[in-house]
Amino acid sequence: MTSTPHQEQVAHRVSDLMPSLIDALTSLVRIPSIATAGFPPEPLFEAHDAVVELLRQAGVEHVDDLHIEGKTAPVIVATVPGPADAPTVLLYSHYDVVPADDENLWTTPPFEPTLRDGALYGRGTADSKANIVSIIGALRYYRGTPPVTVKVILEGQEEFGSPFDVYPPEAPELFRSDAMVIADVGSVRPGAPTLTVALRGSASVIVSATTLAADKHSGLYGGAAPDARLALIRALATLHDDNGDVAVDGLRREPWTGVSYTDAEFRELAEILDGTPLQGSGAIGERIWSGPAITVTGFDAPTVDASVNAVAGSARAALNLRIHPEQDAATAQAALITHLEAQRPFGVRLDVSAGEVGNGFSAPIGGPAFDAATAALEQAWGSPPGMMAGGGSIPIVMALHEAVPQAEKLLFGATDGYANIHGPNERVLLDELEKAVIAKVVFFSEFAQRFKGDG
Structure with a gap:
């Protein structure tokens, strides 16, 4: 031996x-x-x-x-x-x-x-x-x-x-x-x-809103013409509660029982600015490892320096979903899509499409x-x-x-x-x-x- x-x-x-x-x-x-x-x-x-x-x-x-x-x-x-x-x-x-x-x-x-x-x-x-x-x-x-x-x-x-x-x-x-x-x-x-x-697993989702055939002057049409960007922003705000925790039904979250970072360590590693609170509630390990996270990774909009006074006729956002290690990624992605499709911000219907998925x-x-x-x-x-x-x-x-x-x-x-x-x-x-x-x-x-x- x-x-x-x-x-x-x-x-x-x-x-x-x-x-x-x-x-x-x-x-x-x-x-x-x-x-x-x-x-x-x-x-x-x-x-x-x-x-x-x-x-x-x-x-x-x-x-x-x-x-x-x-x-x-x-x-x-x-x-x-x-x-x-x-x-x-x-x-x-x-x-x-x-x-x-x-x-x-x-x-x-x-x-x-x-x-x-x-x-x-x-x-x-x-x-x-x-x-x-x-x-x-x-x-x-x-x-x-x-x-x-x-x-x-x-x-x-x-x-x-x-x-x-x-x-x-x-x-x-x-x-x-x-x-x-x-x-x-x-x-x-x-x-x-x-x-x-x-x-954790991962899934991507694209969500968009289309309200006008073309952008319109905000002075002439703003206030009644439905702003696609505002509608999409309102829908995205429903993904989290007031603490910053994910508020989508069907996404698995459990306590993390292993080692983890302290709040102070995480603040240092993430380079969080002084005076800015951490997002969400619960232990760090639960938030970043054994629970879901939804991040807006892209949003179609003009830059501030290139902005024009117009009501947006369309808007689109890319979302990245991080998933509990043992939850099927496609199932989690479907839960996010169901949540978004149920939203009617200012009465506007959203178009939601599924992107790549990868199990944890x-x-x-x-x-x-x-x-x-x-x-x-x-x-x-x-x-x-x-x-x-x-x-x-x-x-x-x-x-x-x-x-x-x-x-x-x-x-x-x-x-x-x-x-x-x-x-x-x-x-x-x-x-x-x-x-x-x-x-x-x-x-x-x-x-x-x-x-x-x-x-």
């Missing part, structure tokens, strides 16, 4: 690996591997080649590319065989990054990685190149002979919308495994090991991989892990679950809630990265033992 590495042995060995892992992360972050349309593709392929080389240096002999029609960069598929009777662990992350946006908001250039106060700053440090490096670190620790069979899946178009999001069910054998670690998340805060066990995810807990992960995170961080959820969807998680429903899904990683992913001055704490490497090392061993015991 595989023995669990001694705690001091793991910590010492990973500490020895950290200088080279930091160098590897620094080199990866220098590459502006942006898959978004309008950016050059060469850096994306440069990042691909760099990651492949890191895998080979870590003792991975079986490295292939998966090419999917319409995809900018290939998906890296690597396998490290374990013992004959060992379980298989699939590790997922991505090597593309979002654009840096306004570089004037960065303290240091986004693609010139900078060490500062125990953190590495740069675009992609946390999302998600540190997670790739944590996988490399765990493979280096075992020198190519881990106690489990390891499959590594690293894609290059996660941030932009990818055909890979729906590919796994088409080729389930490629993803066949006993446990999956989706390394595209992190802990609720630094020093607090966290497993993400649920993700809720991970079963208590299996051998879950128990191994909780033990590994506790050893790495020195305290029992908490359970949190994600307010945003990760489509690949749902696709992997559809492809291999029996595999346990575990979401943990090297980043934390203060990493400022997708924003200026993105960073990863090197101490968190080191702990993430330790957690994967220990998880491999713990899962190998618990899988045999469970069998």
Whole structure:
């Protein structure tokens, strides 16, 4: 039977690996591997080649590319065989990054990685190149002979919308495994090991009002001609009560019992202005994870600077609905549509159309991989892990679950809630990265033992 590495042995060995892992992360972050349309593709392929080389240096002999029609960069598929009777662990992350946006908001250039106060700053440090490096670190620790069979899946178009999001069910054998670690998340805060066990679903809706054949002069017609914008605004106001809680029947909301942010932490992370209250009631976790949210993401109207004195003959709004992890997204979308279609603001009928939907995810807990992960995170961080959820969807998680429903899904990683992913001055704490490497090392061993015991 595989023995669990001694705690001091793991910590010492990973500490020895950290200088080279930091160098590897620094080199990866220098590459502006942006898959978004309008950016050059060469850096994306440069990042691909760099990651492949890191895998080979870590003792991975079986490295292939998966090419999917319409995809900018290939998906890296690597396998490290374990013992004959060992379980298989699939590790997922991505090597593309979002654009840096306004570089004037960065303290240091986004693609010139900078060490500062125990953190590495740069675009992609946390999302998600540190997670790739944590996988490399765990493979280096075992020198190519881990106690489990390891499959590594690293894609290059996660941030932009990818055909890979729906590919796994088409080729389930490629993803066949006993446990999956989706390394595209992190802990609720630094020093607090966290497993993400649920993700909210998502649905989009377009709602419009048409009242006039054309806009009309507000002085001549305002007051009697029905203003489409006012009608639509009145209808949108019915989506929430006076506290700001969603007021649509049929949308699931429950208390959140895991770890969460404090109100003060959430205010800081959301950059809520002083004196501005939080929206809604109840605990933060319930509002952002186990309850619905409706956001107006678009509204057709002239800008204030370009406004004209006219009664609007038409108006349109785009809505994004976030859904309880265990509620069917199409059912939730239908509830929102029913609510809007029932409204008659100033007697005006609304047109409502359904957009894309994506179900949420809720991970079963208590299996051998879950128990191994909780033990590994506790050893790495020195305290029992908490359970949190994600307010945003990760489509690949749902696709992997559809492809291999029996595999346990575990979401943990090297980043934390203060990493400022997708924003200026993105960073990863090197101490968190080191702990993430330790957690994967220990998880491999713990899962190998618990899988045999469970069998």
